[in-house]
Amino acid sequence: MNMLKASSLLxxxxxxxxxxxxxxxxxxxxxxxxxxxxxxxxxxNYQTEGGKSECPDGFNExxxxxxxxxxxxxxxxxxxxxTQLRWEIESWxxxxxxxxxxxxxxxxTTALGLNLDGKVGxxxxxxxxxxxxxxxxxxxxxxxxxxxxxxxxxxxxxxDEMIGRDQYNRLIFEITGVExxxxxxxxxxxxxxxxxxxxxxxxGKKVVPGGSQRIDSxxxxxxxxxxxxxxxxxxxxxxxxxxxxxxxxFYIATDEFMRAGRxxxxxxxxxxxxxxxxxxxxxxxxxxxxxxxxxxxxxxGQTSAPALYRALRRLADAYPDPKSGANTxxxxxxxxxxxxxxxxxxxxxxxATLAAIAARRPAEPYRGPxxxxxxxxxxxxxxxxxxxxxxxx
Amino acid sequence: MKxxxxxxxxxxxxxxxxxxxxxxxxxxxxxxVSAPTEPYVHVPMPPHFRVEATELDGxxxxxxxxxxxxxxxxxxxxxxxxxxPKGQSHCTSVxxxxxxxxxxxxxxxLEMPELDTRPSCVxxxxxxxxxxxxxxxxxxxxxxxxxxxxxxxxxxxxxYTSVLDARPGDVLGGERxxxxxxxxxxxxxxxxxxxxxxxxxxTTTVIGRLLQNERGFSVYASDADSSTRSNCDASCARTWxxxxxxxxxxxxxxxxxxxxxxxxxxxxxxxxxLYRYALDTRARSLAGSDEPGWHNVYTQRAPAxxxxxxxxxxxxxxxxxxxxxxxxxxxxxxxxxxxxxxxxHPTETQVYRLMxxxxxxxxxxLRNFPYVAAPAGAVSHSRSWSVISIDPMSGRRxxxxxxxxxxxxxxxxxxxxxYAGDAQPGDVNGDAYGEFRGERExxxxxxxxxxxxxRGG
Numbered sequence: 142m143n144m145l146k147a148s149s150l151l152x153x154x155x156x157x158x159x160x161x162x163x164x165x166x167x168x169x170x171x172x173x174x175x176x177x178x179x180x181x182x183x184x185x186n187y188q189t190e191g192g193k194s195e196c197p198d199g200f201n202e203x204x205x206x207x208x209x210x211x212x213x214x215x216x217x218x219x220x221x222x223x224t225q226l227r228w229e230i231e232s233w234x235x236x237x238x239x240x241x242x243x244x245x246x247x248x249x250t251t252a253l254g255l256n257l258d259g260k261v262g263x264x265x266x267x268x269x270x271x272x273x274x275x276x277x278x279x280x281x282x283x284x285x286x287x288x289x290x291x292x293x294x295x296x297x298x299x300x301d302e303m304i305g306r307d308q309y310n311r312l313i314f315e316i317t318g319v320e321x322x323x324x325x326x327x328x329x330x331x332x333x334x335x336x337x338x339x340x341x342x343x344x345g346k347k348v349v350p351g352g353s354q355r356i357d358s359x360x361x362x363x364x365x366x367x368x369x370x371x372x373x374x375x376x377x378x379x380x381x382x383x384x385x386x387x388x389x390x391f392y393i394a395t396d397e398f399m400r401a402g403r404x405x406x407x408x409x410x411x412x413x414x415x416x417x418x419x420x421x422x423x424x425x426x427x428x429x430x431x432x433x434x435x436x437x438x439x440x441x442g443q444t445s446a447p448a449l450y451r452a453l454r455r456l457a458d459a460y461p462d463p464k465s466g467a468n469t470x471x472x473x474x475x476x477x478x479x480x481x482x483x484x485x486x487x488x489x490x491x492x493a494t495l496a497a498i499a500a501r502r503p504a505e506p507y508r509g510p511x512x513x514x515x516x517x518x519x520x521x522x523x524x525x526x527x528x529x530x531x532x533x534x
Numbered sequence: 535m536k537x538x539x540x541x542x543x544x545x546x547x548x549x550x551x552x553x554x555x556x557x558x559x560x561x562x563x564x565x566x567v568s569a570p571t572e573p574y575v576h577v578p579m580p581p582h583f584r585v586e587a588t589e590l591d592g593x594x595x596x597x598x599x600x601x602x603x604x605x606x607x608x609x610x611x612x613x614x615x616x617x618x619p620k621g622q623s624h625c626t627s628v629x630x631x632x633x634x635x636x637x638x639x640x641x642x643x644l645e646m647p648e649l650d651t652r653p654s655c656v657x658x659x660x661x662x663x664x665x666x667x668x669x670x671x672x673x674x675x676x677x678x679x680x681x682x683x684x685x686x687x688x689x690x691x692x693x694y695t696s697v698l699d700a701r702p703g704d705v706l707g708g709e710r711x712x713x714x715x716x717x718x719x720x721x722x723x724x725x726x727x728x729x730x731x732x733x734x735x736x737t738t739t740v741i742g743r744l745l746q747n748e749r750g751f752s753v754y755a756s757d758a759d760s761s762t763r764s765n766c767d768a769s770c771a772r773t774w775x776x777x778x779x780x781x782x783x784x785x786x787x788x789x790x791x792x793x794x795x796x797x798x799x800x801x802x803x804x805x806x807x808l809y810r811y812a813l814d815t816r817a818r819s820l821a822g823s824d825e826p827g828w829h830n831v832y833t834q835r836a837p838a839x840x841x842x843x844x845x846x847x848x849x850x851x852x853x854x855x856x857x858x859x860x861x862x863x864x865x866x867x868x869x870x871x872x873x874x875x876x877x878x879h880p881t882e883t884q885v886y887r888l889m890x891x892x893x894x895x896x897x898x899x900l901r902n903f904p905y906v907a908a909p910a911g912a913v914s915h916s917r918s919w920s921v922i923s924i925d926p927m928s929g930r931r932x933x934x935x936x937x938x939x940x941x942x943x944x945x946x947x948x949x950x951x952x953y954a955g956d957a958q959p960g961d962v963n964g965d966a967y968g969e970f971r972g973e974r975e976x977x978x979x980x981x982x983x984x985x986x987x988x989r990g991g
Contacts, residue, residue, distance in 0.1 A: 205639050214641070221633050221644040221870070226889040228640075229969055234893050308815075309850055309986040338815070360849050360985060387849060392987055393966045394850040432966040437612065437638040437716075507963050511954035512901040514893050 169321045170410070176315040177406075177413040177479035178335055180348045182388070183300040185253035185277070185416060185474040186284045187269065188291065195247040196285040203286075203443030204228065204436050207242055232431060234514045235450035244448050246456070247284025252277045254474035255405060255418040257381070257459075264458070276472035279421060282452040288434075288442025295441030296434060300390050305348065309389045311335035312364070313354060314404065314413075315484065316377065322408050325372040330379050330404065332368070334361030334387055335482070350411035350481040355488035361387065362498045363396075365490065370404070377406045381419065385504050391433040398422040398506040400460055400470050406479070413479040420459040420470035422506035427453060469506075570804070572736065572743050572833035573729035573787050578672030580664070580686060585726055586703045589837050589918045590946075591710045592736065592743045594725040595688070597662055597695060600702025602723050604659070605691035609719035612638035616872050617719040620690030621677050625655035630871040637716070637870045637974055646871055647885040655873035659694040659707070659721065661685045688724050696721065698879055698947070704917065706879070706947050710738040716973045718868025728833060731779070731789055731801060737818065739991050740982060742832035745803065747810055750817030753777060754809045757827040761805035764794055774809040774828070776800040803831060820983045820991045830991075837916030840943055842909065846959045851984035851991075856906050859959030860952045863903065863967075864945060865890075867975040877975065878948055880922070884929035886975050890968050891951075896927045903951040903964065903977060905942040912941070920944050951977065 189195060212224040231240075252266035254277030261274035268275050283289040288296040304310045313333045319325050333356045340352025358365065364387055370379035381401035388397050402419030427450050439446055457468035490498070572592040574585065582598035595603040606625060608617040614636040618624050631649055635642025646652060664676045664684040677687045686693045696707025708721040728736040728743075734753065736743045745753040754774065758765040766774050779791045779799040790802045801808045808831065811822030823830050842857040854862045867877035867886045877886045892898030905924060914920035923939040925932040929949075932939035942949045953964025968976010981990030 208640075214643075219644050220647070222647050222885060222889065222894075224644055225633070225640045225870075226886065230889055230893045233890065233967070307986065360847065360851065363849065389986075391971075393971060394848065394962065394984075394987060396849065428963060432971060435716075435970045436640075437970060440639045502958055505957045505961075507955065508957070509955070510902055512892070512898045514898075 168410070170319055173319045174315060174317040175319060175322070175408075175410070176313055176354070176482050176484050178339060178348075178352070178354055178482040179304055179310065179312040179477060180339060180480050181301040181476075181478040182304045182310075182312075182417075183291070183297045183476055184279060184283055184289055185476040186247070186280050186289055186291075186297075187249075187252045187266075188284075192285060192290075194251070195249045196245060197248065198243075198245045199285070201245050201286050201443055201448065202242065202445060203288075203440050204232075204445050205440045206443065207240075207445050207448075210242075229436065230514075232436065232446035234510055235427075235447045236514050237451055237454060240447060240451075242445070242448060244452055245285040246281040246452065248281075252280045253416070253476070254280070254472070255403065255416060257401060257403075257418060257420065257472055276458070277418075277474050278456040278458050278471050279453075279473035281456050282449060282471070286442065286444050286449070288439065288444045290442075295438070296390070296444070303390050303392075305339055307389055307392070308336060308338065309334075309387055309394055311337070311339075311354065311357075312386055313356075313482065313484070314479070316370075316372075316408075319372065322372065322410060323375045328370050328372060328377070330368040330370050330377070332364055332366045332384065332386070333357070333484075334364045335484075336361075336488070339480070340482075348480045352480075352482050353485050354482045355485045356490060358488075358490035358494055358498070362501070363504045365495070365498055368404070372408065375408055376415070377404060377408050377413070379404045384419070388429065389433065390429070391438065393432045395429040395432055396425065396504065397429060398425045398504075399473070404477075406477070411481045413477075413481075415477065416474050417477050418472075418474040421473040422460075422470050423453045423457050424469070424509040425507045426471070428507045428509075570834055574726040575729050577726050578674070580668060580671055580674050588703050588705050588723075589916055590740075591705050591723050591738055592725060592728065592834060594705060594723045595693075596702060601695040602699050602703075602705050602707070603662060603688070603693045604696060604708055604721040604723050605688060605693060606659070606719065606721050607691060611636040611719065612716065613642075615719075616874060618692050621675075621687070623661060623677060623679055623685060623692040625659050625661065625692070625694065625873060626680060627654045627656045629654045630873050630875075633870045634872045635870070636872075637970060640870070646869065648883045652883070653875070655875070658697055658875055660697065662693045662695060693724070694721065698876075698881065701917075707876075709946070711740075716970045718870075718974060719874045720868060729787055729789075730833075731783055733777070734801075736833050739818065740836060740980070741820075741830075741991050742835040744818060744991070745808075745831040745833060746818065747777065751810055751814055752817075752819050752822060753831050754811055754822045754828050755803075755806035755831050756809070757829070759807045761790070761802065762792055764792060764800060764807045766807075766809065771809075773812050774822075775812060777808040777810060803833075806831070816985075816988055818988055818991065819985070821985060837918045839919055840908070840912065840915075844959075845982060848960050848962050848979075850986040851989070852982045853960075853962060853990075854980040854982055855959060856952055860956055861960075861962050861964070862906060862980040863951045863953055863964050863977040864948065864980055865903075865951065865968075865977050866972075870974070880924060880929060880931045880948065887929060890976055896929070899929075900926055902954055904954065905940055906950050906952060908941045908943050912943075918946060920947065922947070922949065924949055945980070950980065953977065 252275050254275040256274035257276040266275040267273050288294045291297045313335045315331045316328050318328045335354035336357045337354050339348045342349045368379040368382050381403045383400045384402040385396050385398050399419035406413040406415035457471045460470040461468050571587045574593040584596050585593045586596040606618045608619045633644040664686050673689050675687045676684045679685050698706035705723050733748050735746050779801045785791050788804050791799045794800050844855045845852050846855040865887050868874050869877050877883050891903040908921040912921050922944045923932045923934045924942050926940050955963045962979045964977050965979035966972040972978045983991040
């Protein structure tokens with residue numbers, strides 16, 4: 142990523158995160174409400190050129206590199222079961238056993254995100270604009286994996302791309318009770334999923350405001366959620382609530398679960414930009430990754446799924462399991478961009494529909510394979526090559 | 535929890551009815567193919583070849599013994615290509631021992647599983663041979679195999695039968711469902727063209743053979759219409775544009791033409807005027823059938839699933855579910871050898887599935903992706919949905935009187951499963967679970983309808 146683009150990104154994020162909002166136009170939206178549809182979404186990873194600051198030991202190896210070391214071409218005769226299928230199983234049923242490969246966590250003191258717990262702890266970061274106590278352990282797991290780095294990382298690219306392309310991902314937030322878009326001390330925020338394509342300009346690249354959206358209150362019922370918030374100096378901040386949101390980054394319908402999730406968005410009459418932050422449920426996060434990004438796709442940018450799983454579990458920092466005590470969620474932040482849309486009035490769910498939705502059993506995060514494997518080396522035959530080669534990483 | 539299941543079952547029954555699964559016509563189809571079947575164009579065929587009606591894939595070509603005919607279309611894959619090019623068979627009697635590496639990112643040259651019992655391509659896909667006196671007819675030609683034999687070809691592609699098909703009308707070796715993306719290079723049953731007017735086409739779905747316009751958009755009919763009259767007026771027609779019949783076409787077979795207004799003619803099928811739904815945003819949509827009195831149109835319906843099964847709503851559409859509302863999954867598999875043999879039928883290797891459901895541990899498989907047990911007394915009502923006996927530890931067929939065998943539901947002769955990682959009805963955590971997102975090998979939810987990604991219906 143070149144410095145110019147990195148700087149632009151940081152400036153944009155900084156605008157969303159700092160108090161100054163001199164360019165935000167004043168005025169109340171019609172009927173005190175305004176809605177925005179998601180147009181870009183990816184995990185917020187702080188970057189310096191070449192990863193000099195956050196990845197001083199370099200970037201992580203992916204499946205392909207580790208596969209070659211585990212099962213060298215000039216080694217014993219390779220069987221499909223003991224190599225290809227074994228690797229798939231390591232990915233679909235990951236364990237916490239050390240595989241002998243080094244994993245480079247993102248380092249340094251700077252990260253994007255929000256202070257989720259209101260504290261400044263030893264593992265916290267400082268934001269690029271100087272805000273202390275930033276909780277974003279997911280950045281440590283993703284920051285040195287090329288797939289998740291911008292602008293060329295394949296997963297980051299497609300994360301953004303598919304938000305626009307697939308209606309499944311049409312997350313909308315509507316703010317009501319808005320006195321004006323610069324300062325409104327008490328607003329209500331409702332999340333929906335829309336059903337319609339975004340409205341693009343003639344280039345087909347840029348989303349323009351004013352497009353209409355029908356609300357999906359049938360398949361998207363679980364995404365209708367409510368938050369309270371406030372607008373101060375043109376920045377919307379919501380109170381933390383557990384949220385579930387649709388995200389099919391590569392054609393597979395999946396959900397993400399974020400505990401204590403909240404928005405911090407710089408608002409204008411046509412756009413909203415900023416962060417969605419909270420504690421991402423680890424097993425749901427990993428399942429979404431595995432289902433959308435096959436081993437092939439993970440290799441676009443050197444992801445090793447088993448290694449990433451171990452990092453997620455190692456770095457998880459909240460919501461301990463009552464039985465095991467292991468943390469089930471990891472602090473995280475998403476970089477999000479929205480464009481103003483008009484909700485089609487006739488598509489709004491009726492009170493009876495909302496009541497029925499509220500009465501439903503809530504969606505639950507994924508709890509992982511019901512019969513997971515016990516920690517073990519991939520196979521006895523391949524354990525030693527991995528261990529012996531680990532030093533070469 | 536029981537009460538919740540009861541509620542879901544109630545909702546599900548309504549869902550099944552809405553999809554037409556419980557219609558009298560579809561239930562009548564249970565014993566075979568006695569319900570209306572798809573009309574087709576009679577085309578020239580080699581002597582004694584015939585057309586067989588099938589439950590899911592409409593009319594297919596069959597050899598003189600009634601065995602369904604398939605081709606193996608050439609496919610460009612991630613790292614190479616395979617299948618038959620026109621005029622040449624790549625399916626030989628040589629047993630493949632190593633993987634091809636066509637499925638990125640894995641290298642080729644890996645030793646295939648169960649080599650001692652691995653069949654060759656022609657053992658699974660016997661070529662349909664032409665005798666010395668055979669002559670090309672219509673789209674049927676003859677290609678010469680490497681061993682000197684002459685093989686029938688259709689539209690240039692060599693023709694085979696499948697050893698999985700036991701009776702006329704079986705289509706267990708492949709399906710007409712449109713395979714795209716990173717699926718294996720599959721075999722496809724071939725058949726005569728559907729007898730539809732210009733501007734229409736038919737495609738295989740899990741619900742039936744769906745009638746579409748030429749761009750793939752679904753065609754609908756209204757309960758308010760009669761065989762001679764449309765009750766969809768000008769205002770209605772803005773939402774439901776009629777499928778117009780140009781002056782040059784004539785009614786034939788089950789296709790008739792009504793006159794909406796002087797000079798404006800509209801196609802009707804089986805006595806129902808036809809329309810498109812203006813709010814459909816994607817091909818093969820079922821969304822118009824949510825409007826009261828409106829229905830998708832099928833040339834023939836798929837057989838009903840087991841009576842105790844239910845339909846559940848997910849975040850993108852509807853899935854078939856078991857009696858408790860838990861999503862049904864099918865396991866599909868094509869291996870990565872150059873001959874792309876199947877690995878999902880109980881007579882084929884189970885190595886891939888046992889790895890994917892339990893890391894090679896059959897007992898873990900039974901806990902992660904358990905079979906859907908058939909209730910006592912359940913019998914097969916169709917060929918599509920059958921009760922079979924399975925050895926749970928090997929995944930192979932078992933004798934029904936084997937005390938250790940399980941009686942399970944099967945779709946297209948392959949067991950179906952639920953995923954123990956689903957917590958409640960509507961969960962699809964086990965969907966796309968496998969190699970290349972389950973496209974190459976893995977578990978996929980039994981989608982009936984998907985408004986966002988177009989699966990199922």
